[in-house]
Amino acid sequence: MPPKDTPLQDYCDQEPLLTSQLDASKFRRRNSVLKCVVVVLFLSCLALSIYVAVLRTGYKDQGNGKPGSGSKDVCMSSACVSLAGHMVSALNKSVDPCDDFYEYACGGWRASHIATQSTLKVSPLTVMTARNNERLQSLLTSPGSAEENSTAIAKLKLLYASCMDTQSMDQVGPMAVRDLIQLVNQSDFNVTRAYLTLAQTTIDHLPFFTMTPMPDEKNTSRRLVHFKQADLGLDVSLYNRNDSDSRVSKYKTYMRSTLSLLDDRSMPAEYYGNLTEAVYGFEKQIAAFMLSREEQLNPNTTYNLMSIDSLAGFSPAFDFVELLSSMVESNRSAIINGSTEVIVESPEYMANISQLILAARGEDNGTAILNYMVWAFVRDLLPYMGVSFRAVAEAYRSSSLLSERCVVLANKLMDDAVGRLFVDHYLADGIKQEGIEMVEYMKINFKVSVETLAWMDDATKKLTKEKADYLIPLIGYSKDIVNNTWLDMTYQDYNITDCFLCNYLSIGANQRTLVMDRLHKPVRRDTWFLSTDTANAAYLPALNIMQVPAGILQSPVYLKDSPLAVKYGSLGSVLGRELMHGFDNTGSQFDKDGNLRSWWPQNVRKAFNNRTRCIARQYSDYTADGQRVDGNLTLGENIADHGGMRVAFHTYRAQSQVQQDTTAPLPGLQHMTNDQLFFLSYAQFYCSNSLKQYEQALLLNDEHAPDRIRVLGTLSTSQPFVDAWKCGSGSRMNRANKCPLW
Incomplete structure (x- = not known):
């Protein structure tokens, strides 16, 4: 990780990082210095423009709590100026915050960030995702640094190169x-x-259902295979529409073009039209x-x-013993038999x-079934199957850049x-530990709030606080x-070639x-499931x-030196929300x-459900684009x-006292x-x-x-916000x- 000194030093060190890895020549170093000079001048001008704007317009103190200024000087570091610029530019100050706080907090941001057909939605999270991807693109095409002396990283870069090799x-x-x-x-x-043929080469793109070893929800010390419904090519609600809906007709065109390209025969257009309808x-269905x-x-x-x-x-179309025993390591397959327990979603x-498959097999000898299975498998692989298939995929949806x-x-x-x-x-250095500490502080404040609940008895309060602690x-x-030995062993069986589709299928099989194989391994609570x-x-x-x-x-979710109020309003609310998912209706x-x-x-439980019904009614009263929120x-x-917002706010307040925040x-x-x-910060x-x-x-x-609605619904029921x-x-x-719950 890059060293962390002053905020401005951070910016100058990080911005040319990839350039210095690519070439350590004097020209490159001189170019990096010039970049930093430009950055300094830009930030100085930005800081000055913000400060002048403040002097001209001013802000009225509209709330309680410790003022943000008083005798303190304004923070003019690059981090503070950047954060302030982001927050101020997002505002629509023509709106009364007590009338529509979302528009007040986000009106400026929304005016400058427009969704497109390729993005569908734009938000701070989508902006962060795009930026993260851009950073990774650069890292994946640059020579490795000393700390990346790893065969896994080398294979990763070869894999990315094969994907870019059109x-x-x-x-x-x-082929x-x-x-x-x-x-x-x-x-x-x-x-x-047929299902096994596909399932043994991928963990997704499967027809009908998925089967994945996961913790048994009623005995989490063991794993069982969970059978769940597989994804479809369209949103489920669209299958009730006819071809007059452009999304349905476009999808059928996509399907018809794909099925015709996959067929080596040259059949009439009517044939592929009928095949598509089937x-x-x-x-x-x-x-x-x-x-x-x-x-x-x-x-x-x-x-x-x-x-x-x-x-x-009740599902005789499949031989589930054969399915599972074929998917588990050969030396474990004897464990799979008719008495093996599984969990079925529906x-x-x-x-x-099963009834659909058996009926279809009788009608056309199974042709529609097999064609559907092939379609489910290939529909998202088209961009990597050659120029003709790529053209079909790009005609169906506005594709992002190949990179x-x-x-x-x-x-x-x-x-x-x-x-890695x-x-x-x-x-940023220290964020891992800081995040853990923030969660621990929130647990303390959550447990304090639990003690105040009139609808919960003392014994249940004790159990609830224990869950938070755990x-x-x-x-x-x-x-x-970050352990090279572990990382290299994880990918030791990956053999990367120039053929990306070959790589995709072989890695999918691995x-x-x-x-x-996790079916027979102990459940680890520290296992990551997000990238x-x-x-x-x-x-x-x-x-x-x-x-x-x-x-x-x-x-903007986390900046190392941001004020405590901003840090807890953004990152703190994210942490608080995940903490409180442990105590929502699920x-x-x-x-x-x-x-x-x-x-x-x-x-x-009855008292809890009564209070959650109040929240459900509150949100069902809201509409968006003429439709009611469910x-x-x-x-x-x-x-x-x-x-999450409530526990983050009270934790920020408590930590402001403990840390004597002087930001x-x-x-x-x-x-x-x-x-x-x-x-x-929360709203933005x-x-x-x-x-x-x-x-x-x-x-x-x-x-x-x-x-x-998330912002209006949460803040309009918050007394601290009102105050x-x-x-x-x-x-x-x-x-x-205000529908009080936690």
């Missing part, structure tokens, strides 16, 4: 995939053998059987423990799929190696990836073996862990060990938003109170723009409310019914 792709074409398709078609319409019709997103989020709905014999009893779905796609794929296939590169170059925060990265460079965070209830990767520990059903059981008494679908995220105020914001800065994390069609699809299937911004009774940002 000339070789065009020469090889779909590697054609061999697989031939095997599928030679399976004598045995759907189990495959699409088959896929549409599958969509009708699928669980809704709300049903998928209910752990009691999706936990169905049974033997393989029981599964086969028995009804598996039964319906961007190749970073994503390199991450998918060798995520630990990518994570990212951490070495772009993770939560493990995994911050930044796994300790394994990953499938490793994933299935290190991911600009997001997550909570896993079955292990009671949160993961906050290095990818989100970047500006997470609260899992005990401290991650076991799904009734660990709260019935009367406490307060039940988004309930878990809304509970976590409310609780100088930010230029352009020095007349805001620290409490106001906290809420401003959610600044975003989306295409209308994309937003409407999310309203139907996404467990997150629209970003604007900070002095929002009077009756104002839109001061709801009468």
Whole structure:
């Protein structure tokens, strides 16, 4: 990692980092110095312009809490100026913050960040993701530095180079995939053998269902294979539309063009039109059987423990013993038999799929089934199957740059190696420990708030606090990836060639073996399931862990020297939200060990549910683009938003006293109170723009409310927010019914 001195020194050291790795000549060093001089001049001008603007316009102190200025000098370091510039430019000061705080906090940002057909949505997280990918593109094409003396990193760079080599792709074409398709078609319409042919080369792109060893939610000391419904090519809701919907007609064109290119014969256009209708019709029937997103989020709905014999009893189209025993290492296959236990997300779905397959096999000897399986496998691989297939893929959707796609794929296939590169170059010193400490402070404040709950008895309070204590925060990265020996052993069986599609399939086979082998290994609570460079965070209830990767520990979510109020408003709220997912409508059903059981008494659960219904009703009253928000679908995220913001605020307040925060105020914001800065930082994390069609699809299937609603819904029910911004009774940002929960 680069050394950390002063903020300005950091900027100058990091910006030309890749250039100095590529060439250490005097010219390059001189060029880096000139870059730093330009940066210094730019930041100085920016700081001056912000300061002058403040002198001209000023800010009124609109809230309680310690003022951000007073006798302190304004912070004029490059980090402070950059952060202040970001926050001030995002504002729309013509809006009353007590009328619409989202527009006040984000109006300027939204005016300068427009969603496109290729991006669909733009937000701080998508901006961070794009920046992370750009950084990785540079790292993947540069010679390795001394600390990267690793065969895994060398293989990673070869893999990325093969993905960028379109000339070789065009020469090889779909050959590697054609061999697989031939095997599928030679399976004598045995759907189990056809599925195995595909499943043994990939962990995704599978038809019908996925099967993955995961912790048993009611006994997390062991793993069981989970059967879950597979993804489809379209959003489930679109299969009820006809061809008049452009998304459906475009998808069918995509399917028809692909199926015709895969066929060596030269058949009439009518043939491929009929073939497309048959495959699409088959896929549409599958969509009708699928669980809704709300049903998928209910752990009691999706936990169905049974033997393989029981599964086969209502889903006879597949030989599940053969499927699993073929996927597990040969020396373990004897363990798989009819009495082996598995967890089925939806028995009804598996039964319906089986009936559909058996009926289709009788109608056309299984042709539609096999064509659908091939389509499900190849539909996302087209850009890497040669020039003709790439043209079809680009006609279907606005493709990102090849370099961007190749970073994503390199991450998918060798995520630990990518994570190592990212951490070495772009993770601030000390953030891992700082993040862990912030979570521990929040646990303390959460436990204090639990003691005040009138709806929870003392015994349940004790259990709830124990669960908070037992939560493990995994911050930044796994300790394994910075160990060259471990990293090289992880990828020792990877043989990278010039053929990217060959690499993709061979690595997929290796990953499938490793994933299935976990079935017999102990469950580790420190196992990472997010890629290190991911600009997001997550909570896993079955292990009671949160993961906050290095990818989100970047500006503007995290700046090492930012004021405490800003740090807790942004990063603190992210950490708080993941903590509180352990106590939302789903997470609260899992005990401290991650076991799904009734660990709260019935009367406490009833009191909790009564309060969550208030939150569900609140969000169901909101509309976006003329559609109502589904307060039940988004309930878990809304509970976590409310609780996470609250615990972050009270922790920031407590730490301000403990640490005697003396951080100088930010230029352009020095007349805001620290409490106001906290809420401003919180709201600006959610600044975003989306295409209308994309937003409407999310309203139907996404467990997150629209970003604007997340801010308005959370802050309008927060008394500290109301006090900070002095929002009077009756104002839109001061709801009468505040739905208190945590």
